[in-house]
Each structure stands twice: as structure tokens, then as C-alpha cells.
Amino acid sequence: MPGRLRAPTGRYGGKTAEERQAERRRRFLDAALQLFGDTPGFRSTTVAALSETAGLSTRQFYEEFRTLEDVLAALHLQVNDWAEAAVLEAAAGATDLPLAERATAIFRAYAGNVAADPRRIRITFVEIIGVSPRLEEQRLARRAGWIDLICAEADAAAARGEAAPRDYRLAATGFIGSVNGLLHDWSAGWVDATLDEVVDELVRQLLGILRPPGWRPEG
Known part of the structure; x- marks a missing residue:
């Protein structure tokens, strides 16, 4: 995969693209604290599981991060x-x-x-x-x-x-x-x-x- 996917720009739902990106990133990190810091741990967590816990899609994951x-x-x-x-x-x-x-x-x-x-x-x-x-x-x-x-x-x-x-x-x-x-x-x-x-x-x-x-x- 040649780098992260490009996130959409512009205002949507009353939030700017930067605000939406910051919110997505926070949700992924909150989910990571739950899964990496408890069960199953970092080594047993998948992108799909992290995305599901964050309430986001794997596509949105790759808009923010390259890897777990x-x-x-x-x-x-x-x-x-x-x-x-x-x-x-x-x-x-x-x-x-x-x-x-x-x-x-x-x-x-x-x-x-x-x-x-x-x-x-x-x-x-x-x-x-x-x-x-x-x-x-x-x-x-x-x-x-x-x-x-x-x-x-x-x-x-x-x-x-x-x-x-x-x-x-x-x-x-x-x-x-x-x-x-x-x-x-x-x-x-x-x-x-x-x-x-x-x-x-x-x-x-x-x-x-x-x-x-x-x-x-x-x-």
C-alpha cells in the first residue's frame, strides 16, 4: 500500500476535515487503549478488530495510520x-x-x-x-x-x-x-x-x- 489513503476534505456535519480527522484519530487511540492495554493485547489485535471497536471502518483506519x-x-x-x-x-x-x-x-x-x-x-x-x-x-x-x-x-x-x-x-x-x-x-x-x-x-x-x-x- 503506497502510503495512507487520502481523507476527504471540506466541511461535513458541521465539522471541518481537520476536526473529523482528529476525532477519528482519537477514537482509534481510545480503541487501542482498550484492546492493546487489556485483552487481547497489541500482538493479538487486528486492524479489523480495532476498527470495529472504534466504530469506524478499515478504510478510515488506513486514512489515519499505516500499521497497527x-x-x-x-x-x-x-x-x-x-x-x-x-x-x-x-x-x-x-x-x-x-x-x-x-x-x-x-x-x-x-x-x-x-x-x-x-x-x-x-x-x-x-x-x-x-x-x-x-x-x-x-x-x-x-x-x-x-x-x-x-x-x-x-x-x-x-x-x-x-x-x-x-x-x-x-x-x-x-x-x-x-x-x-x-x-x-x-x-x-x-x-x-x-x-x-x-x-x-x-x-x-x-x-x-x-x-x-x-x-x-x-x-
Whole structure:
């Protein structure tokens, strides 16, 4: 198939072509969250099944996407964007809080957003894994973005005298693995704890990284 089918243009039903396209795309992504994030999962979903769940035709699918992998890629980015928006909003509202309270607010926002729908956790930590080199590159790029965010927070805390000054990239990379693993295991029912307890544990781990034994905050 030489690229996507061309979508119709012009106004129809009171909506512009761009508005209709955005609505179709949203419906396909909503259907993908349901099928990829629950049953049967990405690898067992067909274009026909996704289109039926979205209430659209396969022709309309190919007007928006080339493959199901394109849908998974878009959904993975959307889920990460939702979480990032929640984190940035929490960070903006916690600017003047002490480090421990600020870290708690940020991680509670992240965990609350991702865990609000278990399907988001499955998309982020399960379905995206090992699909293709392209999606692995995307997954690692988004992970690098989270590492950058943690490093920025750590550097800002160090500049305020609330954390030890050092290069935090290696520590942040390891910590992200802990975040992903613990949230996945909690979502799967393998961790007997509340989400607040999970967040508190992650904050303790982060504070242990930022404030190693023997170091004391300035003042």
C-alpha cells in the first residue's frame, strides 16, 4: 500500500476535515487503549478488530495510520504525555516546598496518573517492549526524557543546598528502572501495598540518592 489513503476534505456535519480527522484519530487511540492495554493485547489485535471497536471502518483506519505499530507508537507517546503533563503541573505547584515534600508531590502525580488506568501501565511497561527497533528507540527516547527530568530536579536541589552536588545521570537511570519495575509489579498485584506506600518508598529511595550517608543539607 503506497502510503495512507487520502481523507476527504471540506466541511461535513458541521465539522471541518481537520476536526473529523482528529476525532477519528482519537477514537482509534481510545480503541487501542482498550484492546492493546487489556485483552487481547497489541500482538493479538487486528486492524479489523480495532476498527470495529472504534466504530469506524478499515478504510478510515488506513486514512489515519499505516500499521497497527503506528497506533501503538502514537498511544505510547500519548500515555507518556499525559503523565508528563501531570508531573510538570505538580512540580509547578510545589516550587517552594522542601525537597522531600516536592519529590512526594511529583511522584504522587506521576504514579496517580499512570495508575489511574492499569491499561496505561501495560502500554508503558509491557506492550511496547520488543515490538521493533523503531519502537525500542522511541521507548528509550521517552525514558531518556524522564531521566533528564530527574537530573534537572536533582541539580536544582543541589543548587539550593538540599542535595549533594554531583553528576546524577547514572543514578537517575538506575532509579527510573526502580520506578518502572515497582509500578509494574504493583499494578500486576505482585506488591502488597497501597499506591501511597509505593510512592513513599520511591521518595525514600530518591532521597537516599540525593542525600548520601555523611552528607547534610546546607543550613
